[in-house]
Amino acid sequence: MAENDSVKPRPIVRFLAIPDDGDPYLEGHKCRSCGAIFLGSRETCSSCGTSGEIEATRLSNQGELYVYSIVHRSFPGIDVPYVSAIVDLEGGGTVKGNLINVEPDPEKIRMGMPVEVVYEIAPRKDAEGNEYLTYYFQPRS
Numbered sequence: 091m092a093e094n095d096s097v098k099p100r101p102i103v104r105f106l107a108i109p110d111d112g113d114p115y116l117e118g119h120k121c122r123s124c125g126a127i128f129l130g131s132r133e134t135c136s137s138c139g140t141s142g143e144i145e146a147t148r149l150s151n152q153g154e155l156y157v158y159s160i161v162h163r164s165f166p167g168i169d170v171p172y173v174s175a176i177v178d179l180e181g182g183g184t185v186k187g188n189l190i191n192v193e194p195d196p197e198k199i200r201m202g203m204p205v206e207v208v209y210e211i212a213p214r215k216d217a218e219g220n221e222y223l224t225y226y227f228q229p230r231s
């Protein structure tokens with residue numbers, strides 16, 4: 091009997107794609123008419139108004155820090171401080187996520203710094219014990 095019971099983690103957000111073979115990636119939707127890129131699918135381009143021309147596209151794992159904030163208060167059980175960031179990906183797509191592997195110190199973080207997307211199993215499972223794959227940003231060396 092084939093060993094086939096390794097359960098894949100689930101994506102923590104809809105725009106995280108986990109192919110059967112290959113690495114996970116962030117998936118955006120691109121307007122064929124004007125080239126605008128969005129997270130999440132939609133019928134009509136909010137940039138140019140064209141309908142039915144939106145296709146899924148694989149987003150880059152590299153980008154630049156657009157803006158961030160250091161979070162000092164959060165829900166119980168969430169370690170603080172952490173860095174909440176918005177990143178502009180190369181080639182298009184703006185994604186919010188946490189910036190890791192950097193001190194939560196404004197002296198260490200600058201707007202426009204090069205970052206990359208990394209994928210990790212989320213620290214918590216859901217109530218049914220399912221694992222989730224999540225993503226973070228970290229500084230590019």
Ligand SMILES: [Zn+2]
Nearest residue numbers: 121124135138
């Ligand atoms: Zn468009």
